[in-house]
Structure formats: structure tokens, C-alpha cells
Amino acid sequence: MICAVASGKGGTGKTFISSTMATAWKGELTLFDCDVEEPNARLFLKAETESVEEIGSEHPYLSDSHCNGCGRCASLCRFNAIMHSKGKKPLFFTELCHSCGTCMTLCPEKAIGRFVETSGTLETAHRGTMKILTGRLKTGNPLAAPLIKKILKKLDRTEENIIDCPPGTSCPFIAAVSPADYVILVTEETPFGLHDMQIAAEVLEILRKPFGIVVNKTENRVFHELNDFINKKKIEVLGRIPWSLETAQCLSRGELPEEKYSDTFAEIHLKAREDFQRKRGASL
Amino acid sequence: MKIAFSSMDGSPDSALEMRFGRAKYFVLYDTESREFSNYENQSSADAAQGAGIQAARNIVESGASAIISGHCGPKAFKALSAAAVKIFLIEEGGLSVKAALEKYLSGQVAEASNPDVEGHWI
Incomplete structure (x- = not known):
């Protein structure tokens, strides 16, 4: 199964949960750290990087002699990365390009070629039977989604995988959850956590991705809005993890409280698998 | 014009x-x-990214050959320049469009030769 751990709001505990869940798995597993702007799962897992691979993204370039200045490319670009004015040739803004390939594919004159530019790196590390693949965005490159898509091409569907997603609910989030079978949304009992989780849930509904919720750092406060949302949407609650100063201190030292949470996270993982099977069965 | x-x-x-x-x-x-x-420049005002470039395309579509605004970032500047649209910037806040026009017509606004702010300046 491919299980993605996402949240919407940052700092809810995605890396804590995905990394600890990976350590609790008995057997082979690949953990993808797709929080490419600040990947840190490997640091928590104390695994040494063994190899680094450069990852490139494809961007358009214009073959002047073939272009007739029709401007189709600019009108097709969803990312406003192409400027065109009548009678002139288009101007590409590579820094805005999401490497979707539309302009290259649909140019009527076949005047747009592609060049590859390094967008980041993929680092490989191991810890026991766990393989850790870390995506790291090149400093200065503002676009995470093309790199995440490239890195997730390494997914092997026949094996067990966990994806640690980037925060937010825009393109990088969508790129990271898209190949997943199931998404674990991590939230907290705060209005901010709930607000962003609701947006994430809405996006996952559009993507038709089955998902469940983990409420992290719970103080068992009566937070009606969160409970109402869970009940109204009939969302599976996979687990509630109590707030613990000890855990917060452990994590801020860069250590994972693996033993303490081994059973809890094995159970959350199992519940996620069961919920996935059930929802898949219902949709067949 | x-x-x-x-x-x-x-x-x-x-x-x-x-x-x-x-x-x-x-x-x-x-x-x-x-x-x-x-x-109406709504398509650009609501754009997830590349608002300056989308706005430059809208300017071209509107048939204008010069723009008068407060500030202009590097990508918008490049896009407008590629379309040969002249850029005039008035930093002074609170002017009405009419007042800005008078200022321009009386020759008090110089054409910008460079972007004056970074992208996402506000």
C-alpha cells in the first residue's frame, strides 16, 4: 500500500507520525520524504545518506525558425509562464513553469523543444529494512511540485510505502498525495489546524482519495467544530495522540520517541489499511 | 493611443x-x-501565480500601449517590455486616476527603465 501522511497546516506532526510509523512496520518499507523544501525525516531516523542523484525538470525553449507567433502556447499555459503579444514570439518564464508539457505537446508548429534543468536532488539512505528516499529542492527554485512528481516515480506499488507530504493544500500537496492509495490527515485541536485540514479534506474528496484522520497533541478538550466536522463527513478517526511535553522535548532534540509510540502507530497504520480496503471494496 | x-x-x-x-x-x-x-483584470488579480505576466497579456489585449501604475516587478516589466508597452510609475499614494493622468500629461512622470520592486513586494 502507498500511504501518504499530510495535514494542510504545518507543524501538526506529519514527520513525527510518518517516521515513527515507518519504524513500527515489520518488514521492508520505503519512506519518501516529499517535504522537499525542508526534508528532515532522515535526520530523525539517524540514517546516513549513501547516494545522491540529481533530478531535472523539463522546461520549454523556443525554436525561433519554426515559431509563427500564433500565441497558442501562452493561451494554454495554466501557470502564466508564457508572455505573448500579437505578431511577436512568445517569451518563457522558466521560474513559473510547472513542467506540465502542454505547450510542447500542443504547439501546432512543433516549435517548442524541451531542456532539462536541475530542480533538486534525491538522496538514498537505509535503516535496517527501511529505505529512506529524500527529495531536496535546489535552493532558489520556487517550484516543489515537479520535483515531487519526479521523485514519486520511484514508487513500487507492490511494496509498502509511506509518503511524508509537504504542508499546504496546493500543487506540492496534490503532487505528493496523487499516487497514494490512502491519505492520513494529521490535525490538531486548534482552529488553524481544523481550517487547513478541512481544505485538505475537500481537495482529497475532489481527487477521490480515501482518507482518515489522526488528531495529534490532543488534550481531550471539547472542540466542537472538529468533532462536528468529523461526524458530518463520517471521517474515520485512526487515532488520537495525547499531548506530551516529554514527546515535544524528545522531538526538539531531533530524536524520535519510537518505543513509546511503536504500538500506537502500528495500530494507526493497520486501521488505515483496513479503512482503505473497506473503502476500495465499497467503490468497486 | x-x-x-x-x-x-x-x-x-x-x-x-x-x-x-x-x-x-x-x-x-x-x-x-x-x-x-x-x-477588468480579474483573471490576473485572482491568478495563483504569474499575475504580472497575465496582467501584461491583458494590457496587450486591451490595446493599451502604455501603463501607469504604482510599482512594477521584474517579470511584469520583462513581459510588458517584450510587448513594447511603455511603463510609467507614480510612487505617490492616494492619487486618483484622473490626477495621475494630469500628472502624466504635464510631463511630470518619467518612463521607467527598470522594475522598481521585487516580485510579491506586498
């Missing part, structure tokens, strides 16, 4: 919008007929 002003609500009496890419409207002034019209 047509001049476009970034504007808050599209009327000549409205304030000059200091942002170019995220302006909701452009007020257009035709120097020959001396008439005002407006152009």
Missing part, C-alpha cells in the same frame, strides 16, 4: 492601484477621443 491605469474599481475617480499585477481593473484613456473606458 490608449493608456492603462491600474485602478481599484475601474472609474477615473478611483484611486490609482499601486500594484500592477493584482489590480482588479485597468482604466483606459484614449488620448485622441479623450474618453475613459475600463478593462
Whole structure:
């Protein structure tokens, strides 16, 4: 199964949960750290990087002699990365390009070629039977989604995988959850956590991705809005993890409280698998 | 020739919008007929990214050959320059579009030769 751990709001505990869940798995597993702007799962897992691979993204370039200045490319670009004015040739803004390939594919004159530019790196590390693949965005490159898509091409569907997603609910989030079978949304009992989780849930509904919720750092406060949302949407609650100063201190030292949470996270993982099977069965 | 002003609500009496890419409207002034019209820039104001470039494309579509705004970032500047649209910037806040036009017509606004802010400056 491919299980993605996402949240919407940052700092809810995605890396804590995905990394600890990976350590609790008995057997082979690949953990993808797709929080490419600040990947840190490997640091928590104390695994040494063994190899680094450069990852490139494809961007358009214009073959002047073939272009007739029709401007189709600019009108097709969803990312406003192409400027065109009548009678002139288009101007590409590579820094805005999401490497979707539309302009290259649909140019009527076949005047747009592609060049590859390094967008980041993929680092490989191991810890026991766990393989850790870390995506790291090149400093200065503002676009995470093309790199995440490239890195997730390494997914092997026949094996067990966990994806640690980037925060937010825009393109990088969508790129990271898209190949997943199931998404674990991590939230907290705060209005901010709930607000962003609701947006994430809405996006996952559009993507038709089955998902469940983990409420992290719970103080068992009566937070009606969160409970109402869970009940109204009939969302599976996979687990509630109590707030613990000890855990917060452990994590801020860069250590994972693996033993303490081994059973809890094995159970959350199992519940996620069961919920996935059930929802898949219902949709067949 | 047509001049476009970034504007808050599209009327000549409205304030000059200091942002170019995220302006909701452009007020257009035709120097020959001396008439005002407006152009909705919503597609750019709501764009997830590349608002300056989308706004530059809207300017081209509106038929304007010069813009008057508060500030202009590097990508919008490059896109407008590629379309040979002249850029005039008035940093002074609180002017109405009409007042900005008078200032321009009296020759008090110099053409910008460089972007004056970074992208996402606000």
C-alpha cells in the first residue's frame, strides 16, 4: 500500500507520525520524504545518506525558425509562464513553469523543444529494512511540485510505502498525495489546524482519495467544530495522540520517541489499511 | 493611443492601484477621443501565480500601449517590455486616476527603465 501522511497546516506532526510509523512496520518499507523544501525525516531516523542523484525538470525553449507567433502556447499555459503579444514570439518564464508539457505537446508548429534543468536532488539512505528516499529542492527554485512528481516515480506499488507530504493544500500537496492509495490527515485541536485540514479534506474528496484522520497533541478538550466536522463527513478517526511535553522535548532534540509510540502507530497504520480496503471494496 | 491605469474599481475617480499585477481593473484613456473606458483584470488579480505576466497579456489585449501604475516587478516589466508597452510609475499614494493622468500629461512622470520592486513586494 502507498500511504501518504499530510495535514494542510504545518507543524501538526506529519514527520513525527510518518517516521515513527515507518519504524513500527515489520518488514521492508520505503519512506519518501516529499517535504522537499525542508526534508528532515532522515535526520530523525539517524540514517546516513549513501547516494545522491540529481533530478531535472523539463522546461520549454523556443525554436525561433519554426515559431509563427500564433500565441497558442501562452493561451494554454495554466501557470502564466508564457508572455505573448500579437505578431511577436512568445517569451518563457522558466521560474513559473510547472513542467506540465502542454505547450510542447500542443504547439501546432512543433516549435517548442524541451531542456532539462536541475530542480533538486534525491538522496538514498537505509535503516535496517527501511529505505529512506529524500527529495531536496535546489535552493532558489520556487517550484516543489515537479520535483515531487519526479521523485514519486520511484514508487513500487507492490511494496509498502509511506509518503511524508509537504504542508499546504496546493500543487506540492496534490503532487505528493496523487499516487497514494490512502491519505492520513494529521490535525490538531486548534482552529488553524481544523481550517487547513478541512481544505485538505475537500481537495482529497475532489481527487477521490480515501482518507482518515489522526488528531495529534490532543488534550481531550471539547472542540466542537472538529468533532462536528468529523461526524458530518463520517471521517474515520485512526487515532488520537495525547499531548506530551516529554514527546515535544524528545522531538526538539531531533530524536524520535519510537518505543513509546511503536504500538500506537502500528495500530494507526493497520486501521488505515483496513479503512482503505473497506473503502476500495465499497467503490468497486 | 490608449493608456492603462491600474485602478481599484475601474472609474477615473478611483484611486490609482499601486500594484500592477493584482489590480482588479485597468482604466483606459484614449488620448485622441479623450474618453475613459475600463478593462477588468480579474483573471490576473485572482491568478495563483504569474499575475504580472497575465496582467501584461491583458494590457496587450486591451490595446493599451502604455501603463501607469504604482510599482512594477521584474517579470511584469520583462513581459510588458517584450510587448513594447511603455511603463510609467507614480510612487505617490492616494492619487486618483484622473490626477495621475494630469500628472502624466504635464510631463511630470518619467518612463521607467527598470522594475522598481521585487516580485510579491506586498
